[in-house]
Amino acid sequence: MAGRSAAPGRSVTSRVLSLLDVFDSTSPRLSLSEISERSGTPLTTTHRLLAELADWGALVRRADGRYEIGRKLWDLGLLAPVQMELRQIAAPFMLDLHTTIRDTVHLAVREELSALYVERISGRESVPIVSQVGSRLPLHATGVGKVLLAAAPADVVDRALHSLTRQTPRTVVEPGRLQRELADVRRRGYARTSEEMSPGAASVAVPVQVERGGGTVVVAALGVVVPPHRRDLARLAPVLEVTARGIGRELARTREFR
Amino acid sequence: MAGRSAAPGRSVTSRVLSLLDVFDSTSPRLSLSEISERSGTPLTTTHRLLAELADWGALVRRADGRYEIGRKLWDLGLLAPVQMELRQIAAPFMLDLHTTIRDTVHLAVREELSALYVERISGRESVPIVSQVGSRLPLHATGVGKVLLAAAPADVVDRALHSLTRQTPRTVVEPGRLQRELADVRRRGYARTSEEMSPGAASVAVPVQVERGGGTVVVAALGVVVPPHRRDLARLAPVLEVTARGIGRELARTREFR
DNA sequence: GATCCCCTTCCGTCGAGCGGAAGTTCCAGC
DNA sequence: GCTGGAACTTCCGCTCGACGGAAGGGGATC
Known part of the structure; x- marks a missing residue:
């Protein structure tokens, strides 16, 4: 079992941002592999991070197999x-x-x-x-x-x-x-x-x-x-x-x- | 020196969210120590995470010594x-x-x-x-x-x-x-x-x-x-x-x- | 110049994040 | 119903980057 190492890329924050960044008005709903590919994040990592974002406060939301920006981000954005x-x-x-x-x-x-x-x-x-x-x-x-x-x-x-x-x-x-x-x-x-x-x-x-x-x-x-x-x-x-x-x-x- | 250990709390994601969560409509601008106190995050950690959020994509913004929700979050929220x-x-x-x-x-x-x-x-x-x-x-x-x-x-x-x-x-x-x-x-x-x-x-x-x-x-x-x-x-x-x-x-x- | 408060930088320790491999599910084609 | 493939999920040992106390500015107040 590998697990190459700890974050070879950048900080967790930047990584999370790169995930969120792939959403835009033409594609507000994306599948796991689309997000992974667009953001250049390994599939597994993408999966884990998105799960975290979803569980821990609705920053993103799963809707029938796809991910979308969650209500929490809407709230925050309004502030x-x-x-x-x-x-x-x-x-x-x-x-x-x-x-x-x-x-x-x-x-x-x-x-x-x-x-x-x-x-x-x-x-x-x-x-x-x-x-x-x-x-x-x-x-x-x-x-x-x-x-x-x-x-x-x-x-x-x-x-x-x-x-x-x-x-x-x-x-x-x-x-x-x-x-x-x-x-x-x-x-x-x-x-x-x-x-x-x-x-x-x-x-x-x-x-x-x-x-x-x-x-x-x-x-x-x-x-x-x-x-x-x-x-x-x-x-x-x-x-x-x-x-x-x-x-x-x-x-x-x-x-x-x- | 010290540096107690790595994240004794929770995942970075949840930690970041707890920082953002302290903002609300009655207090959209907060100082470092206010955010630290309200979120229960050590001052140093708060400082580092906020710097990261600010540098790496304007999730938050520094405005004359206080922090506020950044433009990026507004963008994302609209999606x-x-x-x-x-x-x-x-x-x-x-x-x-x-x-x-x-x-x-x-x-x-x-x-x-x-x-x-x-x-x-x-x-x-x-x-x-x-x-x-x-x-x-x-x-x-x-x-x-x-x-x-x-x-x-x-x-x-x-x-x-x-x-x-x-x-x-x-x-x-x-x-x-x-x-x-x-x-x-x-x-x-x-x-x-x-x-x-x-x-x-x-x-x-x-x-x-x-x-x-x-x-x-x-x-x-x-x-x-x-x-x-x-x-x-x-x-x-x-x-x-x-x-x-x-x-x-x-x-x-x-x-x-x- | 002393005290207080707030912010910023430094750095040794160690556990949390990492991601390849393996397992599971689902569907299309034969 | 079997097979091949694509997409998603779980597992887990390795390692390096996050952690945060200590210490160092900077500015205000007395």
Whole structure:
């Protein structure tokens, strides 16, 4: 009987994380061997660790032969101050906005080179929407992304300009053109896209700003997704701006939201 | 030096979980020594494990000398099929309902002896609301709780009847009286409470049902929270029922939602 | 400068995690 | 019903990485 040795890999923690990491929104349920393969963990070890995670507090759950993220992780996740205050403050404003314009409303923050969607309100959809709460989309192909990128430090913009992936035929992948667009966004105060991320969807987005120190800081972006041929695209921006200002004002009251 | 021995406690997994478990909605940020004390883990070990969790993938985060649940856990939590389908299906209906009645709308499922709130839509609040998404409240003191309890198996009702805690002066803590109320709920098809969980708030709730096998199964409860002296409390029930039926019909289309 | 509190680093010991081998279950193909 | 294969579960001896007390900062309060 072998048992090669103790942890030749890394710490137990990192190992457990690599197991959990294989779950994503396209495959929320996986079998033991799938998890083992994807995470590169030996089958036996995977088995033992998952059993531990399942028994000891429902971090994962067995459901008819497959594993899924458990309720405990859901609970814990909800406690993450990740934008918790931001979301709680923004939600009522977004609700009002949605009632007015009837389209899908998003709130996103920048995380590295992605727009991280932290809140979304959508009724019955007229437009195909790819984003979900928790999903990340590239900064250069979405309305909220462009707003966030326009406000990002120079080094982030640089890196983003070097990784422009084509999402649809209409995605802007020319660094020069994107830079000009970002300048426009800064000047006008809002961003627009049309079928740059997914066909059949256009968007308008504005920054959510908070006064801090001397100047204002962009802490999030607020956007709407609409059918691409709507005439009133430009009219949406002022409405969004009012809402964004409301959120910003409310955020300024909280001690800290980052 | 010392180093008593290897893990004299339990598995690393359980140990890590006990660290994460000390976070709750009232204290989402804790210092090292607080976590150590609350979890009963030696200070040094706590320190090492937290460092690992923080370095190796942002499961926790250091923020000015305190620890908080990290973004990674938020991500993972969102993948939990815990009611994911239920929430996604119910959300648009709840939104419509909220637009109509303008009060806070809740969706809850029963988890053991608690009502677990899985979704909530609230605008600017006229009423103090204690529940949040992810929070658990006792079954006997809330509208959604009574609906869920009325539909629960006999042994659950029994256990619930033996643990009636008083939340406000108006909480029903007499087993007999609660049983009569549950019978009313079953007969009428909706539940009402008035200041039984928190002063200044009343609620109306109805079951969300799905046909399965021969009969119907209550899979969730839909409720509204309103000021206690509103006259139209009884009028709300039919509106809720329409929404609940819509959700139930949509749920029936999905292969599985548990 | 002394006391207290909280955090961080160090390091010798030893038992808990490791994972190959073997056993079990389940199903498809013949 | 038998056989081959794939997926899951149990077993268990070896070893090395986790354990945590001691000691060393750092900052506040008296």
